[in-house]
Amino acid sequence: MTDTPARLLTLLSLLQTPREWPGSELAERLGVSPRTIRRDIERLRELGYPVQASMGAIGGYRLAAGKAMPPLLLDDEEAVAIAVGLRTAAGGAVSGIEDASVRALAKLEQVLPARLRHRVGALNAATVPLPGGGPQVDPELLAALATAVAGREQLRFGYRAGDGAASRRLVEPHRLVATGRRWYLVAYDNDRQDWRIFRADRMSAPRPTGVRTAPRELPAADAAAYVAQKLRGSAPSYPVVAVLALSAAEAARRLGSAPVELEPLDAGSCRIRGAADPLEWQASRLLALGCDFRVEEPAELIEHLREMGARIGRATAAGAMGATG
Numbered sequence: 001m002t003d004t005p006a007r008l009l010t011l012l013s014l015l016q017t018p019r020e021w022p023g024s025e026l027a028e029r030l031g032v033s034p035r036t037i038r039r040d041i042e043r044l045r046e047l048g049y050p051v052q053a054s055m056g057a058i059g060g061y062r063l064a065a066g067k068a069m070p071p072l073l074l075d076d077e078e079a080v081a082i083a084v085g086l087r088t089a090a091g092g093a094v095s096g097i098e099d100a101s102v103r104a105l106a107k108l109e110q111v112l113p114a115r116l117r118h119r120v121g122a123l124n125a126a127t128v129p130l131p132g133g134g135p136q137v138d139p140e141l142l143a144a145l146a147t148a149v150a151g152r153e154q155l156r157f158g159y160r161a162g163d164g165a166a167s168r169r170l171v172e173p174h175r176l177v178a179t180g181r182r183w184y185l186v187a188y189d190n191d192r193q194d195w196r197i198f199r200a201d202r203m204s205a206p207r208p209t210g211v212r213t214a215p216r217e218l219p220a221a222d223a224a225a226y227v228a229q230k231l232r233g234s235a236p237s238y239p240v241v242a243v244l245a246l247s248a249a250e251a252a253r254r255l256g257s258a259p260v261e262l263e264p265l266d267a268g269s270c271r272i273r274g275a276a277d278p279l280e281w282q283a284s285r286l287l288a289l290g291c292d293f294r295v296e297e298p299a300e301l302i303e304h305l306r307e308m309g310a311r312i313g314r315a316t317a318a319g320a321m322g323a324t325g
Helices: 004-015 023-030 034-046 076-089 098-111 114-125 139-151 223-234 248-255 279-288 299-324
Strands: 051-053 061-063 153-160 166-179 182-189 194-199 203-212 237-244 260-266 269-278 293-297
Touching: 004 023, 004 034, 004 061, 023 034, 034 051, 076 098, 076 114, 139 153, 139 166, 139 182, 139 203, 166 194, 166 223, 182 223, 194 223, 237 279, 237 299, 248 260, 248 269, 269 279, 279 299, 293 299
Parallel strands: none
Antiparallel strands: 051 061, 153 166, 153 203, 166 182, 182 194, 237 269, 237 293, 260 269
16 A cells, blocks of 8 residues: 555554554555554654554554543444444433434534545434333443454453342453343353353453454354343243234245245134243233234243233233323
């Protein structure tokens, strides 16, 4: 890359990621010599960017925190992603950052080009968040986890299990996964020598060890799939048998690729047999079909649906009372 301004911007973009870059790797990325990289690093320092250098076999360059944050370099997609993320954060998924998110969003939208403001506005106008409760997470803890993931650095932290048992963990962080209002860290647990997921709101005092680790192969297609698999496996599962007020053909169309068996009963009904899944999943799948149905088994699902019906009835009654009062 012979265009010096373009090369400096690309170099800055690389250094903004939370990791150290060996000079040889930067030189290879930019197609220049290590000597040119050293000169470009000095130019960035003269412009106020606090680039630190470390020596040794795994040493390199990284952008350190300075007394004042220098301008960030964002491409169009990154700018839109940050604007949308700040608007979402203003809704309160992470503890204590609602007001800061609003202020940061106002500053960002002020400098966005018109074409990007239009994209952000269109996306926000088309999106309606679903309010709901759930544990909030300390943003500093999330930042510490994200840094450890990006740097492939071993991490120690305190953890409180669902039954209240406390422990200290040493892990190799892999990815952070957000599911609704909960955050999970997918990591390899060194003490248990196996993969685990950890709820971020149950973690405390994360401390990086300074030990970098080689990538491990996750036993799933990706981190999100692994979290979904673990969450589903943590709840009791039951196979379901129910009669649907749908023809077998229409039930198959609505179910799509769901792993179930359909037995035609007559022109307007069929029996469904589904694999073992948690009660919440079985109930939501049946309700999503948009038809009348009768559960034959398990008894636990029948009771679960009765409880859901009672809650819905109470909510409806409360809404009616509020409307008339």
